[in-house]
Amino acid sequence: MSLFWRIFGLNALVLGAATALLLWAPVTVSVPVLITEAVILVAGLGVMLIANAALLRIGLAPLDRLTRLMTTVDLLRPGQRLEVSGHGGVAHLIRTFNDMLERLETERATSNARALSAQESERRRIAQELHDEVGQSMTAVLLGLKQIADQAGADLTAEIQQAQETTRQSLDEVRRLARRLRPGVLEDLGLVSALTSLTADFARHTGLKVVGRFDGDLPQLDRDTELVLYRVAQEGLTNAVRHADAAHVELTLRRTPRAVVLRIDDDGRGLGIGREGAGIRGMRERALLAGATLDIGSGRTGGTRVSLSLPTAEQGA
Template structure:
């Protein structure tokens, strides 16, 4: 029976019962006596309560479905609404779950294309920085050195300072190019890339240490890139926003061949602010490889960023 007919028949039953009472034992005088008014008001209250209860029971599945719709987050997939209620409501819930599945699949596909294009653009920019800007600055350094060697002593020191400034700019461009395109990841693998990343972020005010367990399962290239980018973003957040002084990067074998990346800092911790583009980017990358990303407070304060790569993404042990 459809929801419309269920509600209609339930209300009709209440009204028929009220009319039957009026035509039977219940009578109304003119003017209305006190006892009759009490009976009528009691009957009206009973009718309203009966309607409220029946509508609440009949529409409860729709309320649950509405709450599920308002809490949907495609970056946290897997949540589904329990199919229950009368036929139409059950069909609506089933259709909503199917639509949610299609949206999650489409989101994953579009995110994969977008991140692939982003990585390609990063490689192109890094290559241009290295080949064009880097070579130009190298040529400028050589010309400055040649000019400084032939310049009178009063101007030589100024040219030396310009040389140092140019050399510093060249080092900064090379550092940016390495962040855009992690060549060490492609050439030496994830372990060496994480070690280089911790060294790069280590400064006078920030100590970054790595702990990489031996004999970890080997991951494919796409998974290694995701793990590297998540670690890079977590370290960037710790250095720029958390005010941390110590950061640890752990890569370990969680269980049954699954790999866990843990970035733990001693900074200000998680605040109530909404997640930024960096955290959302980490979640999108985790979805691409079916990994589980969790961001929360550490055991002694600060922030823990955990990425668990499932066993299906792992192969044979790295030698």
């Protein structure tokens, strides 16, 4: 039965019951109206309104649930569906909405995969240019400064050495940026070595105390999945430095019977009530790309905990 006929039938039932009472019940209305008659009429009207409201509430309840889901649905948190019961118009509407969510999530995952692939390609290109062009140019500057230092007098030695040190620091920074854009250690030595290098690099350049604990018996992961784990760890450490005001961060990678779990715990000020920024939404997009689950909440001792759970091949099977 469609929604129109359901509402029409409910109202017809209430009005029909009221009409039947007026026709066959021994009730009359005097002129002028007596107090008892007025009380009976007002009570009957109240009963009809209450019954009508209750029946309409029951009939429109699925639409209320649909409205709440439509206002809160987030494609970065897939799987949000309404339970479908019955075969009427409302059930058809809910089923259509669930199908639409399914299509949107599929299209979002496909577009995210293309966007992230393009982003990684652009990062590799920029890293290559930094290494080959900027890095080599600064290396040539260092060699030129060394030659000048060998030929210059003692009165210019201090200035030349200062210029050499500044250039050397800038070259180290360029190389560090290139490594962050294109983690060559991930391609050459694997995920655990890449995460170890990442924690050491953050501790060295930010003053943050970073502790890494990684299992060595991880299951075989493809390159894209390892890149997702690495980028989420990188973004989690970056957020701890930029936004959390943390002094200590623990990065762990564990193998469980059902999944590989990456976890970042900091002792900062926590998430608060603000909206999720681009960094967290980027982590959620990468998690969807790998078929993983990303949870962000409070840690055991305050601060923030980022947990990425990637089902293993056995669990997926």
